[in-house]
Each structure stands twice: as C-alpha cells, then as structure tokens.
Amino acid sequence: MDSNIPMKSDHAPPATAGVPADSPFHPDNRLGYRRWRTAKLAAAPRRIQELVVPVRDPLSLSATELQRLRACCCRANMAIFETRTPSADKARLAALGAQLGLQRLDANLCADEDGISALSVRFEGLHADYIPYTDRPLSWHTDGYYNAPDRQIRAWILYCVEPAAEGGANALLDPEMAYLLMRDEDPEYVRAMMAPDAMSVPPNIVDGRVIRPASTGPVFSVDPTGTLHMRYSARQRNILWKEDSMTEKARHWLARLLSGATAPIFRYCLGPGQGVVSNNVLHRRDGFRDDPGAGSARLLLRARYYERIAGTETVPQLPGRRYAETCFI
Numbered sequence: 001m002d003s004n005i006p007m008k009s010d011h012a013p014p015a016t017a018g019v020p021a022d023s024p025f026h027p028d029n030r031l032g033y034r035r036w037r038t039a040k041l042a043a044a045p046r047r048i049q050e051l052v053v054p055v056r057d058p059l060s061l062s063a064t065e066l067q068r069l070r071a072c073c074c075r076a077n078m079a080i081f082e083t084r085t086p087s088a089d090k091a092r093l094a095a096l097g098a099q100l101g102l103q104r105l106d107a108n109l110c111a112d113e114d115g116i117s118a119l120s121v122r123f124e125g126l127h128a129d130y131i132p133y134t135d136r137p138l139s140w141h142t143d144g145y146y147n148a149p150d151r152q153i154r155a156w157i158l159y160c161v162e163p164a165a166e167g168g169a170n171a172l173l174d175p176e177m178a179y180l181l182m183r184d185e186d187p188e189y190v191r192a193m194m195a196p197d198a199m200s201v202p203p204n205i206v207d208g209r210v211i212r213p214a215s216t217g218p219v220f221s222v223d224p225t226g227t228l229h230m231r232y233s234a235r236q237r238n239i240l241w242k243e244d245s246m247t248e249k250a251r252h253w254l255a256r257l258l259s260g261a262t263a264p265i266f267r268y269c270l271g272p273g274q275g276v277v278s279n280n281v282l283h284r285r286d287g288f289r290d291d292p293g294a295g296s297a298r299l300l301l302r303a304r305y306y307e308r309i310a311g312t313e314t315v316p317q318l319p320g321r322r323y324a325e326t327c328f329i
C-alpha cells in the first residue's frame with residue numbers, strides 16, 4: 001500500500017474547524033471559557049446609558065473620547081455616540097470610522113458609490129425591494145450575514161440624521177453575550193452553531209442574473225484576531241439551516257432568547273445627531289412612521305466595514321470593578 005495516499009476518513013470535519021483549541025470560544029476549552037466568562041460578566045454594562053459617549057467634533061476625536069468609545073466596545077462591542085449637530089455628510093461619518101481604525105467599507109448592492117448607505121423609505125427603484133428601505137420592522141440579524149466568508153462584516157456605524165415621526169427604535173444584543181448564554185445552556189448548541197455549514201443563504205437572482213452568490217458558513221466563528229464573530233438572521237424565508245437535530249435545537253433556543261426577556265438586550269431610539277458604532281452586534285428595528293405633511297422623514301446613514309474597531313480585543317480595567325482577567329484572548 002502506498003503510504004503517500006491519504007487514508008479515506010469516514011468522519012466529517014470537526015464542527016469547530018478553524019477555532020484554535022486554546023480559544024475560550026472552543027467548546028472543549030472549559031477553563032479558558034470560565035476565565036473569559038468571568039471577565040465578560042464583570043465588565044458587562046447593566047444599562048445602555050453606560051455606553052453613551054458625547055463627541056464634540058466627529059472629525060477630530062479627542063484622546064479621551066476615543067478611549068471611551070473603545071472602552072465601551074471592549075465591554076459590550078458597541079457604543080452610542082452623540083454629536084452636537086446632525087449632519088448628512090457621509091465624509092464626516094467615514095472620518096469618524098477611520099479614527100476607530102475602520103477603513104475598508106463594504107460596497108453592498110444598495111450602498112452608494114462611496115460605500116455608505118442613506119437609509120430612508122424608498123418607493124421605487126432597486127432599494128424599494130429591500131426591507132431596510134421601507135418603514136417595516138427588521139428582524140434580528142447581524143449585518144452582511146449573506147456575504148462571502150472573506151467579506152464578513154466585522155463592524156458598522158449607524159448614524160441618525162433625522163428620526164421617524166414615530167417608532168424606529170433599535171434593539172441591540174452583544175453577540176458575545178448571546179454566545180455566553182447559549183454555551184451556559186448547552187455547549188453542544190454552540191458546537192452546532194460553529195459548523196461550517198450551519199446556516200446557508202441562497203443566491204440573490206434578479207431577472208435570471210445572479211447578483212449575489214449563495215453563502216454558507218457558521219453562525220459563530222473565531223476570526224484571526226481571536227475574537228468571536230457572529231453571522232445570523234432570524235428571517236424565516238431565504239435562510240437554510242443545516243438539517244441536524246442539534247442545529248435545530250440551537251436555533252430555536254436562540255430565537256426564544258431573542259424574543260424573550262432574559263437576555264441583556266438594550267433598546268434605544270437614536271435621536272438626531274446620535275449614532276451606534278459596533279463590532280457588528282445583533283440588532284433589530286421597530287417599524288416606524290414618517291410624517292410627510294410635517295416634513296418629517298427618517299434618515300439614517302450606515303457604514304459597514306470588513307475590520308473590527310481597532311483596540312477592542314481585550315476587556316479593559318475599569319475603576320471600582322474587579323476582573324478575573326484583563327486580557328482573555
């Protein structure tokens with residue numbers, strides 16, 4: 001027998017392929033997970049007001065503002081920033097992102113040429129077919145869940161130029177908390193969600209032309225920086241889940257978590273001049289109502305990036321809090 005011929009294996013590749021064995025997110029690394037979990041819970045905000053950071057000039061963040069934004073994102077993967085005057089200037093938003101280390105914008109189908117989307121209700125054209133450009137509710141998701149593996153969205157900024165006359169609030173959940181709660185419930189759930197074929201999105205075909213190919217990948221993965229990445233959509237249509245009993249249990253458990261009251265979900269309705277910067281946290285949007293008669297129409301700017309917010313891979317030391325670990329990666 002030629003020993004150079006690889007042995008044929010009857011075993012499927014491990015569900016956690018690509019996750020380092022020493023990562024706290026590897027389902028078999030119990031000690032690493034316990035340390036990470038302790039630090040995560042110690043740092044976790046109790047109220048979203050803990051994550052609000054006033055910003056004097058988004059074109060030129062002070063060292064303190066930058067440090068506060070990063071600290072919030074280390075704790076919860078998100079921060080709410082408040083500018084003094086709302087502005088529809090996309091270059092201003094891009095400049096804010098650049099100061100946080102966000103450079104590579106995702107040029108998705110509906111983004112404008114500069115890679116930043118102006119989200120408002122559209123009644124005609126390409127945009128009108130997509131829910132973000134309607135006044136309807138948006139279900140739980142992370143951005144770009146349909147993107148190819150090498151174009152995953154690691155961070156986004158959402159900025160309110162003008163709120164709706166009524167409604168349009170967001171709910172936000174740190175994916176690391178979703179992971180933590182799922183792993184506490186059953187480590188086999190997270191193992192199933194780490195399978196490379198856990199969740200698939202069929203191609204987007206318009207008039208017989210493929211404008212976005214199919215996308216298959218894990219829900220939870222660990223990126224090269226060692227941080228957790230989540231790819232998820234709660235949509236019933238256009239999502240194909242792996243046909244496996246553990247995957248089914250895990251996704252139903254997650255759906256219940258997102259619709260229940262036990263997860264640390266933050267609700268926030270952005271006012272004019274306010275924005276969210278995040279390492280692509282889970283989010284949803286309430287439906288809303290514009291009031292054209294009063295000249296009111298919701299307008300938000302959205303920028304999506306391929307990289308995480310720089311310097312947000314560790315849990316910082318905060319005064320008055322005790323941490324088991326300060327660096328958990």
Ligand SMILES: [Fe+2]
Binds near residue numbers: 143
């Ligand atoms: Fe989104």
